[in-house]
Amino acid sequence: MLGPQSSLVMYDEEYQRILLLLERLLRESNSKVIFLVDKNGQLIAATGETANLDTTSLASLTAGNIAATGGLAKLIGEKEFSILFHEGEKDNIHISIIGGRVILVVIFDHRSSLGLVRLRVKKASNELAIVFEDLVNRTEQESISSSAPSPFAEITDDDIDNLFN
């Protein structure tokens, strides 16, 4: 499992595996939008009708939401609340935690139901958890082997200055 202090690294191969799983979940759960967010609020992947959605803000607020409910959980002696559900007039949001660090968000309307979403999310969560396990192992291996030096080792002060010009 990813520790809270470890930096999250995403590689192409795992990203494609994640995207495939999310697309399948989108179809099987009849939902509108699905996205994955790191607990720190970084968007990892999104699929579905994302064109008119501010996914960056959604990611940050979802993480804030999970953090706040996590705080509430601790106050009453729970480890965390692993599922949150928000019901709206048209759209609903189902939020769940995968592998302790990643947040899965499913937005759906009347074409689906809470029961169906919960069922499909449960199955997809197990598969996504495996991908993230693999990702952690790969990150650890890559950091040990010096064959793939960090692309940031070469950053110069000029590079950084240029960002602000």
Add this chain to the structure above:
Amino acid sequence: MSFINYASREINCKIVYYGPGLCGKTTNLQFIYNKTAEESKGKMISLATETERTLFFDFLPLALGEIRGFKTRFHLYTVPGQVFYDASRKLILKGVDGVVFVADSQVERFDANIESLENLKDNLEEQGFDLEKIPFVIQYNKRDLPNVSSVEELSNLLNPRKVPELEGCATTGEGVFETLKSVAKLVLNDLKKGGT
């Protein structure tokens, strides 16, 4: 902690603005938001009370450009400064890459600055961070007001480690971008060392 995405070639970093109530954290973000080109910024979110005091956090996503083929994105957050929102402040420090401490230069806020800095140290420790090691800069804000402590006095008390310190006036924007640049530099240098 930073999120490095090789698939989309992006680096995402999280910077938190900390400081006592009404010191100007939100004003810093608002100035950055107003002065940044449309294509480089996302929506600014403020979770505030009806009296415009920060309740949970402000959030501003910024895209700064590319470094070595990687798009660099900074997510700027503020914490609620009021003492009784401590539980929320702790949550926002999760996964932080760099901290800006906004000090209120007014003489009557001297103690509030010290209290807030101590609070920052404690809350960072709870999240497993060490203020001595994390990228950290201090902004002495409100330098335009008449009743301010001298920078030396503030520096001696708040900045024994002599991290980068800047004078600012967030309402006019003086020092705001310099502060952001200064902390961004430290964060990216940390990344370079593989420290995150």
